Amino acid sequence: MRTRARRRLVALVVPALVLLAGCTAGTGPSPAVTTPTGAPPSPSRTSGPLPIRAVAPAEPAVVVDVTDPVQAALAASRALYAAAPVAVLAAADDTAGQLTAASAAVALGAPLLLTPPAAAASGGVTEPGLAAELTRLRTVAVLVVGPAPAPRGVVVVRLPGGAGGAALTRATGAAFGSTAPVAPGDEAAAVGRLARPRPTVLAASATAVVVGAVAAGDPGPGRTQPVLASPVLAAAEPLVPTLPRTSPPAAVAATVALTGAGTVPPAVLATVRAAGLPLVDAPGADPRATSSAVQALARATPAHVLALGAAFGPGDRLAERVATATTGVELPGGGQLYFPQDEALPGKRYVSIYGSPGTPALGVLGEQDVPATIARAQAHAEPYRALTADTVVPGVEIIATIASAGPGTDGNYSQERPVADLLPLVQAAGAAGMSVVLDLQPGRTDFLTQAQEYQPLLELPYVSLALDPEWRLGPTQVHLKQIGHVDVDEVNAVSAWLAQLVRDHHLPQKALVLHEFALSMIAGRDRLDTSHDELAVVIHVDGQGSQPAKVGTWNAIRQGAPAGVHWGWKNFYDEDKPAMLDPVGTYAIQPTPDLVTYQ
Structure with missing residues (x-):
């Protein structure tokens, strides 16, 4: 019986060995x-x-x-x-x-x-x-x-x-x-x-x-x-x-997968790679955050993205971010975010000089010609680079509309400089890899009306906007008789318009700088809209005088500020007592200012 069983076993095994021999x-x-x-039965091995x-x-x-x-x-x-x-x-x-x-x-x-x-x-x-x-x-x-x-x-x-x-x-x-x-x-x-x-x-x-x-x-x-x-x-x-x-399958065309929102399960990555999708790392779950992500998406020009991580959502916002990244246009300092927020990435800080071209009385920016202004701005930024691991970007803040003592032909007590007058400095700064901010001092008109006059400049990727409520007048007011102020609803109208401009043109993120040295300058500040993905809101504390007084103003303005804002500090050559802070002293201010301006 054992012999027969052994023979039957051999008879069963031999075909399997023949099958495996090949x-x-x-x-x-x-x-x-x-x-x-x-x-279901196994498909025929003779079919395609x-x-x-x-x-x-x-x-x-x-x-x-x-x-x-x-x-x-x-x-x-x-x-x-x-x-x-x-x-x-x-x-x-x-x-x-x-x-x-x-x-x-x-x-x-x-x-x-x-x-x-x-x-x-x-x-x-x-x-x-x-x-x-x-x-x-x-x-x-x-x-x-x-x-x-x-x-x-x-x-x-x-x-x-x-x-x-x-x-x-x-x-x-x-x-x-x-x-x-x-x-x-x-x-x-x-x-x-x-x-x-x-x-x-x-x-x-x-x-x-x-x-x-x-x-x-x-x-x-x-x-x-x-x-x-x-x-x-x-x-x-x-x-x-x-x-x-x-x-x-043929690789899925015009489609990429985004990582960078944390660990992705290997099985998910395997399916993505099996479908032929390239992977683009977007640290912080934002494809605009780094130069490498922006340039990878610019090369791929995807019509679709599969984002691996809930932090990338919602999908409609992500689609807008990807559309911006695919332009390949970057901000000074790299990437398309004014202030990158991911802790794993270097941040950005800005050091600018302030004034209006050809007008020395309004600040250091106007004391020299365009090439010398560019060099001076770069020289102001240079000492800060040794004080931080963040990228320090030099910049210019240009007063585009100047508060005036008289009403002018339009009766608004604000002198609007023509776009053509500002363009040489704006373009030179952009070519030098510098940030540009246009400052508005609107008098009796509103900020939105003036901002729209400078849309051709604001459509440039490296140009941002500042509002200076000190110089916003009521219908019967004149300058220097009181500190001006603006209602937050007017500020929010500007931010909504500017965000839409950025979105429509797929521009990198812009800064909206709000000058403030007294809490009365922005009425209803607690309702300030900081939700626009296209904007980084900066409250620029413009206090002058003794250093203890300036620090007091800094602390007072920061109290009760809306979440998500960034902070600017101004050094005055002539008004700060006994002298303005040097770079070490400036960066000793806490929290460290994101934007430092010299006037």
Whole structure:
């Protein structure tokens, strides 16, 4: 009886050996395939490859919350795939399995989906959304890597986490590059670098030992490549090695994925790379934040973005930010944010000289010609660079409308300088990489009316706007009889108009500077609108006199200020007593001023 049984066993094993004889040699377990009850039969191997189809996201900007890796993987698949006859599956708590699965997914061009951690998936229960997603994708076969429970109704091919290139090639029919061990914490970066046609075989560093050169993921003679044991690879499983033949999707055109909002699950990155999307790092979840992000988006000119992290949202705001970034136009100091806020990035600070061209009595800016003014502004900024890790940007604040003693021909007690008069200095400052701020002293007219007169200059990316309420008069007032003031509603009207101008022209962020040395100067300041994504609001404290008095004014103005504003400090050559602060003293003011102006 034992002899007959042995012969029958040999008879069963020999065909399997013949089947495997044509496979590429290599160490590690061969893949196993099972067809659950009710599953469709494996597609004919004589038919053409089944096409996998990737698509652009439905909206210009789609934001994926990556807090839950299982749900994030499903969301990425829904956003990027219309059809996937083959998909890849791993368990959410199986790092080794996810790395192997990521390599397979990118090679196939298929989405990588996750089952919940083993404790949540006990008894073979999987994420309910997984079955729905496989149905939507019209999936007929799944490569399951590691101990993840198999979905029902599809052909299942299994591999262990840590499987080598030879086993992956047998299972998928795809080509792979060399094996690379991945250290803990480096999983996302390693997956983000995967690319067809021969993606690297990623393996958790504890499961892969690479000795010398490795060709096509095969350890070769005399080399070893240990793999994690997998409890689902029972010895009795039949050894039929491959998935149905598929053709990978064409890379999704004009679409990029944004990272930079924190850690992204490797499975999500694998799906993104499988669909052919390039990754653009946008620190702080803002594509305008860095020069590298702006220039990467300018090169890609995407029509769609998939943002990986809830901090990027909402989608409509992100779409506006991306549209701005794709212009490639940057602010002085780099990027498109006036004050970058991410702690991982260098900030920006500004040092400017103040006045009106050709008018020495109004400040140091007007005491010399244009080239000398540029040089003087740069010289004022230079000493500050050694005092901060932030980027220090030199600038000019130009009085565009000048408070006048007489009413003038228009009766508004404000002399509006023609745009043509200001243009030479504005353009020279821009060419020198400097910031420009136009200052308005409107007299009896309103700030919005005057701001609109300088729209041609404000359409330049490096030109911002300042409002000086000291010189805003009532209908019967004249200058120097009282301190002027403005109602916050008028300020908010200007900020809304300026934000719309920035948005309409896809300009980098602008500063809206509000001069203030008395709390009465902006009535209703607690209602100041600082919500415009296109603007950075600066309250510029213009106190003069003794240094103790100036510090007192600084502290008083800061009390009760709206959240989100930045702060400016002014040094006066003649009015500060006993003398104006030097750069060290200026930056000793707390909080350190974001903008320092000299008058």
